[in-house]
Amino acid sequence: MWGFCTVLLDDGVSYGDYVEQLTYLLFLKMADEQNKLLKKKAIIPVGLDWESLKKENGVELEEHYRKILQELSKSEGLLGLIFRKSQNKIQDPAKLKRLIKLIDDETWMGLDVEIKGDIYEGLLERNAQDIKSGAGQYFTPRPLIRAMVEVMQPEPGQTICDPACGTGGFFLAGYEYLKNSYKLSADQQRFLDEKTFKGWDIVDNTARLCAMNLYLHGIGGETPPVVVSDSLISDPGDRFDLVLTNPPFGKKSSVTVVNSSGQAVKEKQTYERDDFWATTSNKQLNFVQHIKTLLKIAGRAAVVVPDNVLFEGGAGETVRKKLLHNFDVHTMLRLPTGIFYAQGVKANVIFFDKKPASETPWTKDLWIYDFRTNKHFTLKESPLTSKDLDDFIKCYIPKNRHERKESERFKKFTYDELIKRDNASLDIFWLKDKSLEDLENLPEPEVLLDEIVDNLQNALEQFEELKLSLNRKELNKNSVIRKFRTTASDC
Numbered sequence: 001m002w003g004f005c006t007v008l009l010d011d012g013v014s015y016g017d018y019v020e021q022l023t024y025l026l027f028l029k030m031a032d033e034q035n036k037l038l039k040k041k042a043i044i045p046v047g048l049d050w051e052s053l054k055k056e057n058g059v060e061l062e063e064h065y066r067k068i069l070q071e072l073s074k075s076e077g078l079l080g081l082i083f084r085k086s087q088n089k090i091q092d093p094a095k096l097k098r099l100i101k102l103i104d105d106e107t108w109m110g111l112d113v114e115i116k117g118d119i120y121e122g123l124l125e126r127n128a129q130d131i132k133s134g135a136g137q138y139f140t141p142r143p144l145i146r147a148m149v150e151v152m153q154p155e156p157g158q159t160i161c162d163p164a165c166g167t168g169g170f171f172l173a174g175y176e177y178l179k180n181s182y183k184l185s186a187d188q189q190r191f192l193d194e195k196t197f198k199g200w201d202i203v204d205n206t207a208r209l210c211a212m213n214l215y216l217h218g219i220g221g222e223t224p225p226v227v228v229s230d231s232l233i234s235d236p237g238d239r240f241d242l243v244l245t246n247p248p249f250g251k252k253s254s255v256t257v258v259n260s261s262g263q264a265v266k267e268k269q270t271y272e273r274d275d276f277w278a279t280t281s282n283k284q285l286n287f288v289q290h291i292k293t294l295l296k297i298a299g300r301a302a303v304v305v306p307d308n309v310l311f312e313g314g315a316g317e318t319v320r321k322k323l324l325h326n327f328d329v330h331t332m333l334r335l336p337t338g339i340f341y342a343q344g345v346k347a348n349v350i351f352f353d354k355k356p357a358s359e360t361p362w363t364k365d366l367w368i369y370d371f372r373t374n375k376h377f378t379l380k381e382s383p384l385t386s387k388d389l390d391d392f393i394k395c396y397i398p399k400n401r402h403e404r405k406e407s408e409r410f411k412k413f414t415y416d417e418l419i420k421r422d423n424a425s426l427d428i429f430w431l432k433d434k435s436l437e438d439l440e441n442l443p444e445p446e447v448l449l450d451e452i453v454d455n456l457q458n459a460l461e462q463f464e465e466l467k468l469s470l471n472r473k474e475l476n477k478n479s480v481i482r483k484f485r486t487t488a489s490d491c
Contacts, residue, residue, distance in 0.1 A: 008095060017089040019123050020205060023212045024069065025103050026120075027082050028053065033109040043079060043222070048072060054100060062093045078224045081211045085204050120216050124167045124209060140169050140246040140304065141339050147389040148244060148302045148349060149173040151396040153181075156188040158196070158241035161294055163231040164287065165199030168210040170244040175219055194221055198238060200231035232271050232286050239296040246304035247287040249345055277322040280315035284308065288319055288350075292327065295354040304335075307346040311427040320424045324363040324415060328353040330401060332368045332426065333392060338377035339384040346372075363415050366426070369395060370409045373431040 008018055032050035035042040042049070048068045056064045065088050072083035090096045125142075154160060154174050162170045178184070178192055197219065201207040207228045214220045270281050276289045284305050291301050309316065323329055331351040337344065355362040369392050377384050395410045397403050406412060411430060418424060 008090065013089055015126065016205070019209065020086075021088070021090055021099070022103075022123065023208060024083065024086060025100060026108070027212065027215075028068070029103050030108050033107065037107075037109055044072070050104075054104060057097060058093050061097060062088065062091070065096065078211060078215065078220070078222050081224045081226065081228065082208055082215075084208060084228065120213055121172070124213065140166065141384050142169060142173070143384050143386040143389060144304075144335070144339065144349075145169045145173045145244075146386055147393055149177050150393055151351075151398050152242060152244065152300060152302050153398050154178055154242055156182050156184055157191060160197050160242045160244060161238070161240035162197075162199045162243070162245045163290060163294065164245050164247040165201050165210050165226060166206055166246070166248075168199065168213045168226075170246075171197045171199065171210075171214060171219065171225070172217055174242075174244065175217065193219060194223070197225040198240065199226045200229055200236075201226065202228070202230045204228055232283075232290055235273065235275055235293050238294070239299070240294055241296055241299050243291045243294055243299070243301040243303070245287070245291065245302075247284060249306065249340075249347075278315035278318040282308070282312065282315060285312070285315055285319050288323065292323065292352075292354065297354055297356055299354045300351070301353075302349055302351050304347055304349050307348065307427060309350075310348065311423060311425040313423045317423040320426060321419065323352065324366075324418060324424065325361045326355070326357075328355055328362045328364070329366055330363070331396065332366060334368065334370050334372045334429075336372045336375040336377050336384075338379065338382075341379065361415050361419075363418075365412045365414055366418060367395075367401075367404060367410060367412050368426075368428055370411075370429060370431055373429060373433050 013021075028044060028050045031042070031044045034040040044050070046052070048071050053061070053065060053068060069083060069086040069088060072079055073086050074080070075083065088096075090099065149170070154177060156178060160171065160174050162168075165171065174197070175192065178196075182188070184192065197214070199210065201210060207226050211220070211224045211226050214225065219225070270279050271286055272279060273289075275293045276286070278285070278289070280286065288303065288305065288309060291303055295301060310320075329350065329352040333349040333351075335347045335349065337346060340347065353362075371389075371392060376382065377388075391409070395404065395407065404410070404412070409431070413428065418426065
């Protein structure tokens with residue numbers, strides 16, 4: 001399957017386009033097999049099905065394929081999600097015919113669910129490796145996902161949400177964990193297949209890949225657990241036991257508008273929501289605020305966030321203080337660079353539990369595991385493996401966190417210590433970074449420049465917030481001076 005992609009690359013078909021076309025054709029073939037082999041009701045109308053596509057050749061094949069995509073895109077449910085805004089990207093009818101034959105030669109329903117799923121998951125990972133496509137931002141390293149699920153320990157009957165679900169990695173890991181950790185009853189298995197998961201993604205093609213990924217693993221059935229929309233727009237009303245997510249990288253939300261001169265320009269996008277603690281264009285902070293709303297009381301979250309969420313002033317400080325007070329923010333995993341397809345990303349996983357309203361802070365101690373200092377990973381030569389995270393899982397002790405013990409990489413910080421830090425910053429390290437003494441191991445110049453630009457932009461935005469606060473009489477002179485010094489020192 002993947003080998004044929006290299007043939008199409010010469011025709012300008014990217015890895016992402018190939019996986020997309022494969023998704024359409026594979027779905028048509030499996031629907032045909034379900035009807036013929038399993039005697040299930042046909043979900044594809046006659047004349048738009050696999051058989052009608054197989055018998056065409058040449059220009060007629062290309063025209064009929066385009067018609068199928070156009071008609072099925074108007075459907076509801078899973079069919080509509082898979083074919084939403086679909087287009088043919090394979091312009092050579094001979095190569096399209098060859099791909100159809102490759103798929104037709106295999107009886108897909110005869111393959112084990114895990115085999116089908118692993119094949120497709122492998123294609124998605126290959127696609128994520130294509131830097132030009134940008135698909136890597138939707139693909140979280142699977143060893144990290146598995147470690148997060150293992151310490152969160154979902155239970156049968158619990159609901160799991162991912163408001164930025166990408167290609168569905170957290171759902172698949174949660175599904176696998178529940179299948180392997182429990183002997184499920186028939187009702188529990190049905191709940192796992194049909195009601196456990198709910199996700200959102202703003203990108204049509206990513207949601208399509210997620211829906212197909214889940215479908216091949218036997219999750220969701222004809223009602224996809226994925227919604228195509230901007231999950232930050234509003235509170236959906238649903239509440240969940242667990243939220244596991246890695247929101248897309250890129251700090252600021254923006255929309256493209258056409259100004260009076262006819263030029264397309266980007267404007268910052270903020271979300272005015274009554275349930276948010278702060279209004280900001282920082283997308284990551286908005287996701288943290290959205291996730292706290294999505295949780296049931298006693299619900300638990302594990303969220304990948306970039307470093308700026310830990311130290312940014314203004315709205316960032318407000319969100320951190322509220323989160324520490326209203327939730328039990330008990331664990332943070334500081335991640336190394338080199339594990340994500342987006343280069344130079346400095347990220348962390350924060351773990352927090354939702355609690356009832358209280359006058360006293362729910363966070364007592366934050367345990368931080370430093371998995372970054374003096375750790376070196378690359379995507380090809382030294383990739384992250386599940387074994388690399390074994391010590392973190394061992395230290396976490398999910399069943400009884402009170403039994404935790406400090407180690408070289410695992411340290412405890414009290415609420416009072418955290419809240420007294422400048423801006424209530426959680427950007428904490430204690431190990432000596434040996435790479436700072438070794439100029440040979442410094443990051444690439446582009447990565448260093450990206451960090452410098454990001455820090456300067458962050459500082460400028462904080463100064464703008466200070467100016468607005470001063471104009472609104474929200475801060476006095478001494479407060480402005482203090483915050484100015486803090487922002488300048490961070491920069």
